[in-house]
Amino acid sequence: MKRSAAVRLSATLATAALAAATGLVVSTSSASAAVTGSATGYATQNGGTTGGAGGQTVRATTGTAIHSALCGRASSSTPIIIEVQGTINHGNTTKVSGSSCNTAAGVIELKQISNVTIVGVGSGAVFDQLGIHIRESSNIIIQNVTVRNVKKSGSPTSNGGDAIGMESDVRNVWVDHTTLEASGGESEGYDGLFDMKDNTQYVTLSYSILRNSGRGGLIGSSESDRSNGYVTFHHNKYENIDSRTPLLRGGISHIYNNHYVNLHESGINSRAGARAKVDNNYFKDSKDVLGTFYTSEAGYWQVSGNIFDNVTWSARSGDNQPAGPNPTSNTSVGIPYSYSLDSASCVPDVVNRTAGANKGNQVSNGNCTPQTPGP
Known part of the structure; x- marks a missing residue:
């Protein structure tokens, strides 16, 4: 047998063994776009967010297979689309080593890499008690997955208790059509559903559900961590959350066409110099949905078109400065990208029909009507 043929046979056998051992199926073809639609909001800036478009498509049914796909690339920046199906948990997520990856057991580790898409397919992708950790990375898309019950204390723990x-x-980073959920607050071992810190920029969270958690998410880990920003939140549903929907420390955020239901303590918490443009959202059965809370370091907001339905407001005092009962703008925020605003009155309906995993990745047409986007 010629050497080249032997090498090809060896590679083929190695791939087959990897697939059998880890739950990874490697496609021989490239895909121009496995994701439905394209990035929106601030994820379109700074060169845009395309994930693994144009790269090889693989199918993973375990966390180890996801890591193996990352580690099997020619380099840490080689584009790849990882289609995920089934339940990813601690029992099937181990560390995999390689020159194109830096993984760890017990978490989906997207560290020091770029140009990656993770998309749920088939009957669905559930990351059960297992978080997705993005660190020192760029151009990442996560679409159509559920991440649930990630703990920072108790057992098992993962990702510091953050879903993403x-x-x-x-x-x-573009995170789209996901369901992020917990089963309680910090006292039950959970932390944030969607956290960004230490110089994270140009992120969009769209058409997602965040629910049943003490903390929705934050931008900035402390009052001094102001290097984050340029984050868009649109067409998401926050439901049964205590606070942080989100918490903003420094930077600029655009928050539009979201549906907020049963926020128990506070909602959008703009502080430490943060500036938020808050447009055409629908707030229902909630408390203190916008303002600066739990700090003397003020944040700012520009508001228009929002509906406050059975929202209660605390009195302003000390470190608690709610924007209501009649919120008015105290800053101006320029938005560099184009977008279409649904009327706030239809937000509950259109968000309930489009947001979350396994909803067909439908989006609003900008006129309150769901539609399926192009590839």
């Missing part, structure tokens, strides 16, 4: 967490020089 980003930190340390992260750029251009």
Whole structure:
């Protein structure tokens, strides 16, 4: 047998063995776009967010297979689309080593890499008690997955208790049509559903459900962590959350066409110099949905078109400065990208029909009507 043929046979056998061992199926073809639609909001800036478009498509049914796909690339920036089906948990997520990856057991580790898409397919992708950690990475897309019950204390623990967490020089991430949920607050061992810190920029969270948690998410880990920003939140549903929907420390955020239901303590908490443009959202059966809370370091907001339905407001005092009962703008925020605003009155309906995993990745047409986007 010629050497080249032997090498090809060896590679084929190795791939087959990897697939059998980890739950990874490697496609021989490239895909121009496995994701439905394209990035929106601030994820379109700074060169845009395309994930693994144009790269090889693989199918993973375990967390180890996801890591193996990352580690099997020619380099840490080689584009790849990872289609995920089934339940990803601690029992099937181990560390995999390689020159194109930096993984760890017990978490989906997207560290020091770029140009990656993770998309749920088939009967669905559920990350059960297992978080997705993005660190020192860029151009990442996560679409159509559920991440649930990630703990920072108790057993098992993963990702510091964050469903999706980003930190340390992260750029251009689009998270779309996901369901992020917990089963309680910090006392039950959970932390944030969607956290960004330590110089994370150009992120969009769209058409997602965040529910049943003490903390929705944050931008900035402390009052001094102001290196984050340029984050868009649109057409998401926050439901049964205590606070942080989100908490903003520094930077600029655009928050539009979201549906907020049963926020128990506070909602959008703009503080430490943060500036938020808050447009055409629908707030219902909630408390203190906008303002600066739990700090003397003020944040700012520009508001228009929002509906406050059975929202209660605390009296202003000390470190609690709610924007209501009649919120008015105290800053101006320029938005560099184009977008279409649904009327706030239809937000509950259109968000309930489009947001979350396994909804067909439908989006609003900008006129309160769901539609399926192009590839």
